[in-house]
Amino acid sequence: xxxxxxxxxxxxxxxxxxxxxxxxxxxxxxxxxxxxxxxxxxxxxxxxxxxxxxxxxxxxxxxxxxxxxxxxxxxxxxxxxxxxxxxxxxxxxxxxxxxxxxxxxxxxxxxxxx
Amino acid sequence: xxxxxxxxxxxxxxxxxxxxxxxxxxxxxxxxxxxxxxxxxxxxxxxxxxxxxxxxxxxxxxxxxxxxxxxxxxxxxxxxxxxxxxxxxxxxxxxxxxxxxxxxxxxxxxxxx
Numbered sequence: 001x002x003x004x005x006x007x008x009x010x011x012x013x014x015x016x017x018x019x020x021x022x023x024x025x026x027x028x029x030x031x032x033x034x035x036x037x038x039x040x041x042x043x044x045x046x047x048x049x050x051x052x053x054x055x056x057x058x059x060x061x062x063x064x065x066x067x068x069x070x071x072x073x074x075x076x077x078x079x080x081x082x083x084x085x086x087x088x089x090x091x092x093x094x095x096x097x098x099x100x101x102x103x104x105x106x107x108x109x110x111x112x113x114x
Numbered sequence: 115x116x117x118x119x120x121x122x123x124x125x126x127x128x129x130x131x132x133x134x135x136x137x138x139x140x141x142x143x144x145x146x147x148x149x150x151x152x153x154x155x156x157x158x159x160x161x162x163x164x165x166x167x168x169x170x171x172x173x174x175x176x177x178x179x180x181x182x183x184x185x186x187x188x189x190x191x192x193x194x195x196x197x198x199x200x201x202x203x204x205x206x207x208x209x210x211x212x213x214x215x216x217x218x219x220x221x222x223x224x225x226x227x
Contacts, residue, residue, distance in 0.1 A: 004157070034214035042152075042201055044217040093157050095215065101146045101165065101207050103215055105157035 002028045004096050006106030013084050014114055020080040021109040023094030029074040030096035034103065035067070038091040047092075050077060084113045116141045116208045120218035127194055127225050135189040135221045137178075137204035147180050147187045148205040148215070158203060161189075199225045 003026045013019045023033060032051040036044050048058040050071040058064060071077040077096075081088055091110050095103035117140045127133060139147065146165045150158035162171040167182035178189045187204055204218040 006157075032209075032214070036217075042220045042222075044203075046214055046216075049214045095158075097209075097214075101209065102148075102160055102163065105150075105159065107155070107157045 002026075002096075002098065002104045004094060004104045004106035006092075006094050006109050008109055009107060010110045010112070012112045012114060015085055016083055018080055018082045019084060019111065020078055021092055021094075021111075023077045023079075023096065023106055025075045025096040025098075025104070028096075028098040028104070030071075030077070031074065031099045032097045033069075033071055033077040034095045034097075035069060035077075035079050036093045036095065038093055038108070040090070044093075047079070081111060084111065086113050089113050116143075116145065116206055116211060116216055118204050118206050118216055118218040120204050120221050122221045123219070124222045124224070127223070129195055129225055129227055130193045131225075133189070133191040133194045133198070133223065135202055135204070135223070137187045137189065137218060139185050139187060139204070139206050141185075141206065143210065146207040147178075148207065149176070149178055149187075149189050150203045150205050150217075152201045152203065152220075154200075161202070194223070194225045196225045196227050199223055 005024045034049045035047040047062045050056045069079045091108040093108045094106045148163040149161040151161045152158045162173040164171040164180040170179045201220045206216045
């Protein structure tokens, strides 16, 4: 079956520092990977969509300078949160798609900022 | 643009009761519609999807009909169990618009034994 792993599951960083999170697709080829942030109120914000052989498309309010993403092959993607502050707290979810219309999600990386 | 509306933030039921979650959508195209379910500590997982208007999707006793006329995609289950307690999201696929999945605000379902 299609599985998506994310690590770390939880991380704490000091305000102003950066942290990197990873996403790995197993059992299928992730031709596109979307990164979302889920708020404590459970709402989702799309950060960016990365599709193989296309430029990464960032949503309004999210920039490559703040959330650089790498998608080097069909099984792996990473995203870094640079200069994290309190408003960056949340659960970061990776959703990977194999060319069909279903996204498979990992369990998320929970970011706490002190 | 494309959007999804879930008005119910919370639904509380007893086991074996009927579940109905309201979902309406707005779109200019013909997207695939999904219901995802999220359990505590996990990412969302696909519950069911419907690709074509006026078709019904079903899974694990849940069902939803893609109604183009009323632009609705309500979720229902005839008899819930305690294990159905979770957050349910109505979702619209917007890959052509470059926005991946558009999530509704979610409905928390709590089922007591």
